Amino acid sequence: MGDGQWFTVTELDESTYAISECGHWENVHSYLLIGAKEAVLIDTGLGIGSMKTVTDSLTDLPVSVITTHVHWDHIGSHGEYQRIYVHEAEKDWLTDGIKGLPIEHIRRDVSRDITKPVPAGFSAETYTPFRGEPSGTLQDGDTVGCDSRPLVIYHTPGHSPGHICIFDPASGYLFTGDLLYTGAPIYAFYPTTDPVQLIQSLEKISAIGRVKKVFGGHHQLGLAPDILQEAGHAAQHLKMHGLAKHGTGMHRFKSLSFQF
Numbered sequence: 001m002g003d004g005q006w007f008t009v010t011e012l013d014e015s016t017y018a019i020s021e022c023g024h025w026e027n028v029h030s031y032l033l034i035g036a037k038e039a040v041l042i043d044t045g046l047g048i049g050s051m052k053t054v055t056d057s058l059t060d061l062p063v064s065v066i067t068t069h070v071h072w073d074h075i076g077s078h079g080e081y082q083r084i085y086v087h088e089a090e091k092d093w094l095t096d097g098i099k100g101l102p103i104e105h106i107r108r109d110v111s112r113d114i115t116k117p118v119p120a121g122f123s124a125e126t127y128t129p130f131r132g133e134p135s136g137t138l139q140d141g142d143t144v145g146c147d148s149r150p151l152v153i154y155h156t157p158g159h160s161p162g163h164i165c166i167f168d169p170a171s172g173y174l175f176t177g178d179l180l181y182t183g184a185p186i187y188a189f190y191p192t193t194d195p196v197q198l199i200q201s202l203e204k205i206s207a208i209g210r211v212k213k214v215f216g217g218h219h220q221l222g223l224a225p226d227i228l229q230e231a232g233h234a235a236q237h238l239k240m241h242g243l244a245k246h247g248t249g250m251h252r253f254k255s256l257s258f259q260f
């Protein structure tokens with residue numbers, strides 16, 4: 001199978017694409033935002049297929065990668081790009097790897113429950129998450145993408161310390177990575193997660209105005225903006241009932257669920 005067939009490309013509008021990996025149990029989404037002189041790629045997927053093959057077929061412009069967070073399932077094809085940006089709090093994860101996550105565990109997760117033929121170049125036995133120096137680091141409030149389509153960075157820790165959400169005011173799209181998606185629980189139960197911060201981050205993004213659509217890093221593609229209201233209410237509920245703690249288990253709301 002070719003790399004192109006591994007990915008499913010969805011045109012969200014004439015200059016925005018979702019690049020999805022529906023053949024994998026994680027159903028990961030990356031997003032390509034095309035400006036006038038350059039393009040931004042939000043995350044690079046699992047690394048089972050070549051993301052660059054896909055982005056090359058969609059644009060001739062130079063592509064900068066913005067990393068929502070440095071988990072292996074979002075940095076898979078980082079090595080194929082020259083310009084990579086990450087929040088300053090996870091720069092060392094990108095250069096040194098995440099401590100305490102055994103490679104055997106990652107190789108098992110990347111290769112299980114796959115429902116599509118994988119590209120010929122993929123091997124679970126030798127799969128190794130990307131490591132490398134970013135071209136630059138990001139902070140809360142930064143504006144990136146210097147041409148016609150400036151994007152606003154929101155630092156949203158909790159799922160991981162340097163997790164970011166990216167808002168595109170031109171389209172009203174909010175890209176929420178692993179802070180907010182539906183179709184599976186949002187995770188904050190292992191040591192590098194922080195349920196209290198995750199809840200603060202949900203409150204933070206629920207206050208962003210002019211959001212027309214929300215795009216998460218996994219599962220259901222494209223959520224109506226009222227999901228932000230639900231996220232805000234869920235955050236208040238969890239806080240009020242003292243549930244923002246590791247070990248409190250699964251918390252289910254209307255479309256959202258959380259595992260702490």
Ligand SMILES: [Zn+2]
Binds near residue numbers: 069071159178
């Ligand atoms: Zn993650």
Ligand SMILES: [Zn+2]
Binds near residue numbers: 073218
């Ligand atoms: Zn993820």
